[in-house]
Amino acid sequence: MSVGTERDRLTDNLQLIPFVEHRHVTLLHELLRQNTARLSLGFLGIVIALAIFAPLVAPYDPADPNYANTFASPSLQHPFGTDSFGRDILTRIIYGARISLFVGLSVIILAMTVGISIGLTAGFYSKTPIETVLMRFIDALLAFPGIILALVIMSVLGPSLRNVIIAISIAQVPGFARLAHGTVLSIKEEEYIMSARAAGSSNFKIIRRYLLPNAAPTLIVQATIVFAFAILDEAALSFLGVGSQPPTPSFGLMILEGQQYLGDSFWLAFFPGVAIMLTVLSLNFLGDALRDVLDPKYDSD
Amino acid sequence: MALLEVENLCTEFRTKDGTVTAVDDVSFTIDKGERIGVVGESGAGKSVTGLSILQLVEYPGVITDDSSIRLNGEDLLAKSEDEMASIRGNEIAWIPQDPLSSLNPTSTIGEQIVETMRIHGYGDDENDRRQRAISLLADVGIPDAANRFDDYPSEYSGGMRQRVLIAMALSCEPSLIIADEPTTALDVSTQAQIVNLLRDVTSNDTALMVITHELGLVAELCERVMVLYAGTVAEKSDVAGIFDDPKHPYTKNLLKCSPHLTMGEELNTIPGSMPVGSERPSGCQFHPRCSEAMEECSVVEPELLPDGDGGEVACLLHTDQEYNMKVDQP
Numbered sequence: 331m332s333v334g335t336e337r338d339r340l341t342d343n344l345q346l347i348p349f350v351e352h353r354h355v356t357l358l359h360e361l362l363r364q365n366t367a368r369l370s371l372g373f374l375g376i377v378i379a380l381a382i383f384a385p386l387v388a389p390y391d392p393a394d395p396n397y398a399n400t401f402a403s404p405s406l407q408h409p410f411g412t413d414s415f416g417r418d419i420l421t422r423i424i425y426g427a428r429i430s431l432f433v434g435l436s437v438i439i440l441a442m443t444v445g446i447s448i449g450l451t452a453g454f455y456s457k458t459p460i461e462t463v464l465m466r467f468i469d470a471l472l473a474f475p476g477i478i479l480a481l482v483i484m485s486v487l488g489p490s491l492r493n494v495i496i497a498i499s500i501a502q503v504p505g506f507a508r509l510a511h512g513t514v515l516s517i518k519e520e521e522y523i524m525s526a527r528a529a530g531s532s533n534f535k536i537i538r539r540y541l542l543p544n545a546a547p548t549l550i551v552q553a554t555i556v557f558a559f560a561i562l563d564e565a566a567l568s569f570l571g572v573g574s575q576p577p578t579p580s581f582g583l584m585i586l587e588g589q590q591y592l593g594d595s596f597w598l599a600f601f602p603g604v605a606i607m608l609t610v611l612s613l614n615f616l617g618d619a620l621r622d623v624l625d626p627k628y629d630s631d
Numbered sequence: 632m633a634l635l636e637v638e639n640l641c642t643e644f645r646t647k648d649g650t651v652t653a654v655d656d657v658s659f660t661i662d663k664g665e666r667i668g669v670v671g672e673s674g675a676g677k678s679v680t681g682l683s684i685l686q687l688v689e690y691p692g693v694i695t696d697d698s699s700i701r702l703n704g705e706d707l708l709a710k711s712e713d714e715m716a717s718i719r720g721n722e723i724a725w726i727p728q729d730p731l732s733s734l735n736p737t738s739t740i741g742e743q744i745v746e747t748m749r750i751h752g753y754g755d756d757e758n759d760r761r762q763r764a765i766s767l768l769a770d771v772g773i774p775d776a777a778n779r780f781d782d783y784p785s786e787y788s789g790g791m792r793q794r795v796l797i798a799m800a801l802s803c804e805p806s807l808i809i810a811d812e813p814t815t816a817l818d819v820s821t822q823a824q825i826v827n828l829l830r831d832v833t834s835n836d837t838a839l840m841v842i843t844h845e846l847g848l849v850a851e852l853c854e855r856v857m858v859l860y861a862g863t864v865a866e867k868s869d870v871a872g873i874f875d876d877p878k879h880p881y882t883k884n885l886l887k888c889s890p891h892l893t894m895g896e897e898l899n900t901i902p903g904s905m906p907v908g909s910e911r912p913s914g915c916q917f918h919p920r921c922s923e924a925m926e927e928c929s930v931v932e933p934e935l936l937p938d939g940d941g942g943e944v945a946c947l948l949h950t951d952q953e954y955n956m957k958v959d960q961p
Binding site: 457520525528 | 685687690713716717718719720721724725727728729732733734735736737738746747750751796799
């Protein structure tokens with residue numbers, strides 16, 4: 331894909347949305363008018379609450395084996411059944427949500443900070459060698475599929491949760507950098523950037539007060555999508571054996587452990603799979619709804 | 632001493648397809664408190680002249696080394712980018728062309744005015760700046776200024792936003808305001824109000840350079856006029872001279888092109904178009920479109936010389952230039 335077409339695609343689809351403060355109040359209000367947004371916000375709220383209060387709400391200990399009760403099918407005692415060590419799957423899913431949310435949040439913070447810094451700088455210094463170097467570096471990163479890149483990084487760094495976060499963040503940096511770059515390129519052409527210069531604003535001030543706030547809505551929508559990707563990537567890396575290590579209750583690891591028993595005891599892999607699906611689906615719905623609400627052409631009536 | 636002295640200003644755009652000269656050897660002065668109009672068709676180099684003074688010509692635009700721009704005797708072209716930033720908005724303010732898109736949509740009206748003062752350390756403290764911003768908004772005719780201070784640009788109409796931009800330009804008491812087509816984006820009745828406002832706010836010692844294609848605006852507002860054609864000065868005169876006795880054929884044509892409120896009158900146009908890009912005619916830039924062109928006009932580049940009426944004109948018809956010297960060179 332050439333740079334030109336990618337840039338065109340970005341700028342064509344881009345809605346530069348004024349992100350003004352008083353809209354924050356109406357933003358939530360507008361979001362809650364959409365059924366999908368209400369549902370996904372509700373579900374994510376429950377997931378976040380469960381993750382935070384996991385030790386209080388989980389019925390059992392996530393790592394405590396019970397060899398007398400392995401492969402128990404779903405029942406009142408164990409709503410989602412037990413696994414090959416007799417551990418309660420519901421408990422492990424509740425603790426697994428902790429890991430997924432922690433990974434997602436960390437990846438967003440890391441990838442956003444690095445990606446936006448690169449994209450903003452490249453966009454601000456467009457048509458200079460700074461842009462060329464930064465964006466060609468991003469292009470090089472983009473040449474690898476995200477999960478392969480993460481796999482390579484994981485095999486270099488060694489498996490641990492911290493390294494999972496680093497690997498996924500690196501894989502997600504190009505997306506943020508490209509988006510920030512494209513957004514900044516189009517905002518830079520706005521007249522108010524020229525008036526800011528004519529009023530004597532420094533480069534730093536223009537980036538901080540003009541480019542970043544005006545690019546924010548686009549980047550926030552991207553953040554919800556990346557959150558979902560990070561959860562999927564973490565599960566995939568764990569499933570491939572280079573991510574979280576047993577007995578950590580990661581969704582991907584639970585599916586890996588459960589897949590060999592799929593024929594007899596489907597619940598080992600099924601419920602963690604459903605948990606991933608619902609969380610990722612909710613995040614994607616939320617991203618869609620946010621994009622609609624932040625779009626100035628969006629009409630709530 | 633003049634407030635602003637521009638000498639031999641050349642601004643070129645060095646593109647891959649060759650060098651395009653947007654401003655070609657333009658010289659003029661602006662005195663303290665004077666209002667001057669810079670007139671010409673689109674692409675005549677008016678805006679680039681204004682941006683060159685602020686050194687905000689965008690890549691690949693370059694101001695050549697022979698150019699000289701002095702403000703109060705100080706050479707602006709020798710200044711660093713930081714020094715220029717402290718002059719922009721402070722000594723020389725800019726009123727942009729399109730009020731609808733020239734304000735930051737993510738920041739309040741008041742904050743944007745205060746910001747300009749904050750950059751230049753104007754005012755004692757935040758409260759002082761806020762008070763001044765409110766009184767400026769009131770001065771430019773924003774009703775209920777104190778309550779509209781925290782509004783966002785989207786809550787202001789086009790005319791009001793142009794007033795805000797004027798208030799921003801005035802905030803640090805600049806000695807020169809450059810207004811780029813300040814009324815083009817506005818409807819006729821709003822235009823008249825903005826013209827009156829611009830006249831009022833520059834009635835003290837503030838000089839004003841109005842860049843426009845509307846001769847009517849110049850007649851209303853300015854004391855002197857400079858007509859640009861293809862980056863060169865065609866004619867300089869006081870306002871009365873331009874309207875009563877235009878010397879350059881281009882100026883005469885421009886005047887004929889201005890619409891009048893007469894029923895059934897057909898609007899005049901100047902045949903052909905201004906040279907664009909790197910292809911420029913030899914001799915006088917206007918001669919291919921000039922109805923009074925003579926043979927030598929295609930060979931001799933006319934110099935800007937006194938026209939005998941206090942103005943200056945660059946046309947062989949009006950000056951007994953010694954063009955024979957140059958005629959020999961093909």
